[in-house]
Amino acid sequence: MIRFPEQNGAIFEIFIFIPDCFLFVTTTIGTTIAPPLPVTCNKTSVITAVALNKPVGDSSASACTDPTYQSPESLVTRYCGIPLVSNWKQGQKVIDECQSNSASNRSYTPVSTFAHGHHDVMSGIFLHCTTAGFAMIAQNCTTTPSVVNITHGSLYHLQDFRFVLS
Incomplete structure (x- = not known):
């Protein structure tokens, strides 16, 4: 042998x-x-996008019907180093991390709503927890990148947001 x-x-x-x-x-x-890993976004680019008040586009993300604006995932695919939405994996629920005080070191990481384990509808970049939910930078097909507060009364359900892993 x-x-x-x-x-x-x-x-x-x-x-x-x-x-x-x-x-x-x-x-x-x-x-x-290898297990899925946390992702960190380019903080400078994200802040610049908000300051410029212009939609952030990315060719690998879905398109909006109004070409003036860009999809929510464009911001994440462009500035967080995970270009293919199909590669996004759901991590911990954002609200659970906020309630357990575990999210303090998660600023400038991508978050998304997930349905059946896949990205669904809304995504953005987590900033910090608030007393009623959390704040993130997001854009959608009718808005430019801006700070959005996600609470129980938000258009997007607070419980559906999870950290994005790659």
Whole structure:
């Protein structure tokens, strides 16, 4: 038996039986899947987008019917380093993190509403928790990037927002 050193989780063993000219080769390959990771957005670019008061576009995001504006996910795909919306993975609920005081180090990370594990309708960039919910920077197909307060009375349901992982 010849055993080769393990590399990248793979073990290779070769068994050779010479008397009957029988060759038997065994290969065992193990793979490790990395867990989804938190994402951080470019703070300077996000603040500049709000200051310029112009829609932020990105060719990998969906289009709005009014070409004057850009979709909510354009802001995230452009400034948070996760260009394909299909690669977004849902993380912890934003409100749960706020209520447990765990979100204090999450400023300038992407958030999104999710339905059935996939991005749904609204996304933006988390700023901070508030007494009634949280604040984020967002745009949609009728507005430019601005600070939006998400509360129980908001158009978008507070409970549906989760941090986006990549």
